[in-house]
Amino acid sequence: MKRNVVFLLACMFAMASVLPVSAGNTKTLKDVLGRYFLVGAAMNVDQIWNRTPDETNVVKNNFNSIVAENCMKGEEIHPEENRFFWDDADRFVKFGQDNGLAIIGHCLVWHSQPPVWMFTDERGDTVSRDVLIDRMHGHISAVVGRYKGRILGWDVVNEIFNDDGTFRNSPYYRIIGPEFVELAFKFAHEADPNAELYINDYSLAKPAKRDAVCRIVRELKSKGYRVDGIGMQSHNGLEYPDLDEYEKSIDAFAACGVKVMITELDVNVLPNPEKFGGAEISQNFKYADALNPYKNGLPEAVEKEFEKRYLDIFNIYYRHRGQISRVTLWGVTDTRSWLNDFPVPGRVNYPLLFDRSNKPKPVVDKIIKIFEK
Template identity: 35%
Template sequence: MSPHVRRAAIAAAAATLVAGAVYGSAQAQEDTSQGPSVQQAETLRDAASASGRFVGTAVNDGRLYDGNYSSIVASEFSSVTAENVMKWDTVQPSQGNFNFSGGDRLVDFAQQNNQQVYGHTLVWHSQLPSWVSNGGFNAEQLNAVMENHITEVVSHYAGQVAYWDVVNEAFNDDGTLRQSVFQQTIGEEYIANAFRAADAADPNAKLCINDYSTDGINAKSNAMYDLVSSLLDQGVPIDCVGFQSHLILDQLPSDYQENLQRFSDLGLEVIVTELDIRIQDPADSSDLQRQAEQYQQVVSSCVAVSGCAGVTVWGISDADSWVPGTFPGYGAACPWDEYLQPKPAYDGILTGFGG
């Protein structure tokens, strides 16, 4: 397997802080002075860079023209992930018709602010257009559809996207393979086929498999470990494993760091890709302090594992979090509150990186 080395580019992106550089109008630039974190003497971005890692966030495309929001993204983070605009139903809503406008906006924003782009996601059972999920394709046809989608998307962003979540959420919680349309129609080889197609389209991008509830050593993470070991044995071009880390307050696995380490020991990068820590409503000051400590523990675990390339939080503000809509009765999961004010969690992340 040929190495996919972008460390120099990533380090350069993480090392350069362009304070107040925002996307859009002059009004947005005026608003940067109101962003609370722009006033900080040290940012998450500075601290992560000093540790040799990136710190990222998922970006809500609809908020990029909000000056306060975009100034925080620009100044605090060295990596950006598209929350939704690079997913299949947005990029190829009908067969052969590609829409890259949202993804292009994020790439433009990242280039203006010396950030890397983390591509999310190429093959996933969710947010698929019906022409894929209910298309009635046989194995050969669906494999061709999948490989064409990967080729078109990765080629479009070749040289502009540092990492790709190539296959997302391939497992059930018990460690069996999820019976997605790809698994049911093509079989397990769809995973290796997807990585090979992505590698052919951009040999310099780092290619990851990503999942949730794999944060500790359990049936699901053991299955992931066996799969990536097998892929490596087959010479499949896989570079990294993403641990989503959608956590619940006071339920951080005690073997979190040990789990990251065993994947790193395979010679792969490990990345915390979608970190948030949800709290049962209503969150009080004690909850927020414990949340900060647990954010710090996650980040410190990454810093302690030499192969951990970085940490991405899944969104900035509680106002934009996916948590309340998905887990009723829970919220307050992000590092900034609904008014874009930093919470104790912000300091926890900063401290975790050594800031």
């Protein structure tokens, strides 16, 4: 009898360890939010190769879409002009196909983490406009062409504007001029005419940046280029962005006649260094204990702020569920979030919906309830 009781308890604990949300609710994000839009996560290389199976299972159980966090970026997939490294990206796409997930490619043209050889010749001199266009065409054609028919959509250009709405002075802009944007969309569409094509950026609640994105999307569409969606990166904090402006951006982008996507969602709960701003990854600040106050877990008051922030955000998504096509968390669990090291290396952050034990946080149930109305 005692053995039966022990066995029963063991089974109960085992079941509890794989429940997607709380014991009182076995519905997952994809079960409920997935009725309205894709809900996904960015996956790292360890997860796609199943080196961290518990994290991989979080993806399988809770999401219906994935995006490559790093393995499709230029420096990773195209390390030398005449050499590609396909292993990780191939595995990522296979994982998505094997598990019936919508696959998003990220990203084709970005000033950060580009192919290191892209902008200079063998002498180290800056290449000409024609050479850069040719190289950009070769890169996009090869990457998009390899996964033709298997990728739902691509972040074609990433972070091309400053917060004031001017073009970022990236090597693509300096060497080619603003035409690099339409060329990128042209090359991507030629490589896979059926793939959706997106523009992706951060701080899109800022009116000037919002207007710039709307302007270029309308311009591209007026010239006949395919533009399917605008990605709002949504690297949010407890006090930013202004949610009224954030909501205005959803309406403005939908009015451009494209899909609105929340592409890199997280909530930074840590104090920001002085002069920190946006999600520009070149920012790097010196570690200080004052900037890492929650090494052993969040205080109850901060947990409540975190939960309220997520609920406020998802209430916005619920109101705009007819305009939003995808919501993607930038990471799977707190353990692997980029915000543990950005913009201050070595911190302990808690920005995602799944904790360091690979369990859903209590807010997940509450988010699901919003969409069960």
